[in-house]
Structures are given as C-alpha cells and as structure tokens.
Amino acid sequence: xxxxxxxxxxxxxxxxxxxxxxxxxxxxxxxxxxxxxxxxxxxxxxxxxxxxxxxxxxxxxxxxxxxxxxxxxxxxxxxxxxxxxxxxxxxxxxxxxxxxxxxxxxxxxxxxxxxxxxxxxxxxxxxxxxxxxxxxxxxxxxxxxxxxxxxxxxxxxxxxxxxxxxxxxxxxxxxxxxxxxxxxxxxxxxxxxxxxxxxxxxxxxxxxxxxxxxxxxxxxxxxxxxxxxxxxxxxxxxxxxxxxxxxxxxxxxxxxxxxxxxxxxxxxxxxxxxxxxxxxxxxxxxxxxxxxxxxxxxxxxxxxxxxxxxxxxxxxxxxxxxxxxxxxxxxxxxxxxxxxxxxxxxxxxxxxxxxxxxxxxxxx
Ligand SMILES: NC(=O)c1ccc[n+]([C@@H]2O[C@H](COP(=O)([O-])OP(=O)(O)OC[C@H]3O[C@@H](n4cnc5c(N)ncnc54)[C@H](O)[C@@H]3O)[C@@H](O)[C@H]2O)c1
Ligand SMILES: [Zn+2]
Numbered sequence: 001x002x003x004x005x006x007x008x009x010x011x012x013x014x015x016x017x018x019x020x021x022x023x024x025x026x027x028x029x030x031x032x033x034x035x036x037x038x039x040x041x042x043x044x045x046x047x048x049x050x051x052x053x054x055x056x057x058x059x060x061x062x063x064x065x066x067x068x069x070x071x072x073x074x075x076x077x078x079x080x081x082x083x084x085x086x087x088x089x090x091x092x093x094x095x096x097x098x099x100x101x102x103x104x105x106x107x108x109x110x111x112x113x114x115x116x117x118x119x120x121x122x123x124x125x126x127x128x129x130x131x132x133x134x135x136x137x138x139x140x141x142x143x144x145x146x147x148x149x150x151x152x153x154x155x156x157x158x159x160x161x162x163x164x165x166x167x168x169x170x171x172x173x174x175x176x177x178x179x180x181x182x183x184x185x186x187x188x189x190x191x192x193x194x195x196x197x198x199x200x201x202x203x204x205x206x207x208x209x210x211x212x213x214x215x216x217x218x219x220x221x222x223x224x225x226x227x228x229x230x231x232x233x234x235x236x237x238x239x240x241x242x243x244x245x246x247x248x249x250x251x252x253x254x255x256x257x258x259x260x261x262x263x264x265x266x267x268x269x270x271x272x273x274x275x276x277x278x279x280x281x282x283x284x285x286x287x288x289x290x291x292x293x294x295x296x297x298x299x300x301x302x303x304x305x306x307x308x309x310x311x312x313x314x315x316x317x318x319x320x321x322x323x324x325x326x327x328x329x330x331x332x333x334x335x336x337x338x339x340x341x342x343x344x345x346x347x348x349x350x351x352x353x354x355x356x357x358x359x360x361x362x363x364x
Contacts, residue, residue: 014032039097044110049069107136333348
C-alpha cells in the first residue's frame, strides 16, 4: 500500500492506494475520526453500484457506521442541478446533520457531484472519496467540486477538500478498457508536464499498466497524484502555475464540446489535444522530439492522436473562442517545451492554432 498527503495546511488530507482497502474501510474512517453518531450518505452511480456498493456498505456497517445510499445515473449528465437537488433530498431524508459525512463512491462524475453536495449541504460538511477510476487520480486532488450548466461545464462549483481519498486497485478491474486507456492518458499528462523520469518509467511499463498489473497501477497512480498534489499545493486557487495541469485541454475541451460529450472520452480528447499542443510547440521553435515522443507514447496506449473526420475545424475554433483563456485573436496555451517540461505561453496567434488543428486531421 502507498500513502501520500495533499499538503494544504489545515485542509491537508491523506490518499491511500492499495489492494484490499475496501475490506478495511472502517479502520481508515476511524483513523480520520469520521463520526459514527451521525448518519452518512454514499453517493454512487449505477455502474459502480453493481460492482462495489455492497462491499462498501457491508464493511462500513460492520464498523458501526449508519449508512444511507443514493444511486444516480452514470455519466456526465448526473453533474446537474436537478440531480444535485435530488441527492440533497436524499441527504435530508436520511437525516444527515452537520457532523455527517458524504461518501463519493465512483469516478470523477460522482466525485465532483458528491463533493459539491458536501460543499453546499448545511453550508458544508465533510466528504470522503472512494475513487474507482484511473481518471479520478486527477479529480480527487485539489478540491474542485461542482456540476454543469447546460451552457457550460463545471461552471457551478466550489473548492472543498475531502477528508480522505481511497483507491482500492481491485475496483479498477471492473473498469471498461476504454476508460482505463482514457484515465492513463491523464496520468501520462502529469509526467509530460513535470517529470521526465516518470515518463520514461511509464514508457517501460505501458503493457503492465494496460494489463492492470497491481504494482504498476499503484506506482502510476501514486506518481500521478504526487505530481498533481505538488502543483496544487503550490497554487491551490489556480492563480498561475496550476494552469499547467491543463496541457492538452484547450483543444481537448473544444473537441469534447463539438463532439457533443459522447463521442470522445475526456482522456481521449486530451490525447488529441496534447498532440496538438506538441505540434504547436514545435511550430513555435521547440524540438521536434516533443511532438514525436508525445505521439508515440499516446499511440502505445492505443489512444486517438488524430482528429476524427466528422469534427469541423470551424466549430472547434469557435468552441475554443468561448474558452475564457481566449482574447482578441490571441490565445493562452500550455506548450510542452521538452518531455517533462511545459511553459504557459500567452499571445499565441489563433491562425497558427487553426493550422495545427487542421493538420491534426492528417495524423496517422
Ligand atoms: N474536480 C477535478 O479537479 C476534476 C479533474 C478531472 C476531471 N474531473 C471530472 O471527472 C469526470 C470524469 O471522470 P471519470 O472519467 O472518472 O468519469 P465517470 O465518473 O463518469 O466514470 C466513467 C465511467 O466508468 C464507470 N465506472 C466508474 N468506476 C467504475 C468501476 N470501478 N467499474 C466499472 N465501471 C466504473 C462510470 O459509471 C462511468 O460510466 C468529468 O466530469 C470531469 O469534469 C474533475
Ligand atoms: Zn483533464
């Protein structure tokens, strides 16, 4: 088992990564002084509930916790005000009070939703995240919680740090392969922005990761979380440095929007976005290796590196212009300047971005 701490002063919290953690969940909760006298609410989605809910409920009840459960539909659409209201109804019905704890059992969707329930219910109660996706290495660190508005993703939210985050590797074995690859895309991203040694390790261990080898997964999650936690601890509120975590996201978010949030998984869109950012970097004078290596590493994970035929370049450009980072023909980009290093570059010409996005249709 591995442990690390997200270091945020009095809001610091531990993350545990290992096998068989759910069987010992009561100990982890007791260690963090999660109250037994107030009822708790587990928020999960239908897919996760099928595989893992019974085990979590059983072990919490055995440890003496009073547990209520709310199951929401799987997918991004559950990050909505309507579902938030429904879940808060469940919290009220269950009699949750100020000393109660919300348990997020699931991936980033459940984590963001349940975290926001915890941030807003009675002006804020505690929450624990039991993360069941690889992607959640990202969403479980940094305390950004919230829901979507029909006009914009993640626009209603708060900063609210969890008490505790648990990753039981056993839960990842029920994930669809596509979600595994997509989650690994962002783990690799943490290396590409910060740590060339981790990228080299990732390269050597790609097959082991895709085969869900326990040691490899534990190490990858540990390193991905360590890098994200380090960056967040330097800039919790995203004044500047934290923005580097958005490598590949300027193009990637636009692709998700244009594709209607159902064609591409987040990590797939970010994969294409990272290839785009690398191409842009090379056009602006960075070594060609930045692009060839980025593309090679992502292709090895069988992630998409080419813009899907059906997505229109004009629509992608206009989706990027709605991005808050865009000002009068000039854009802000996170550019990889070498493997393991990025730079926040302001004033990138939108015409150059358009050329690069157009070229992304011709990748092979
Ligand atoms: N708060 C942050 O800082 C932050 C950072 C990155 C991403 N996010 C958010 O995270 C979300 C994406 O997260 P995600 O990729 O984990 O999505 P997700 O939570 O929707 O999970 C992906 C799919 O896998 C299923 N699933 C989850 N765990 C499973 C398991 N163990 N076995 C079988 N199926 C399982 C889910 O039901 C879902 O269908 C987005 O909403 C994104 O905005 C937030
Ligand atoms: Zn992301």
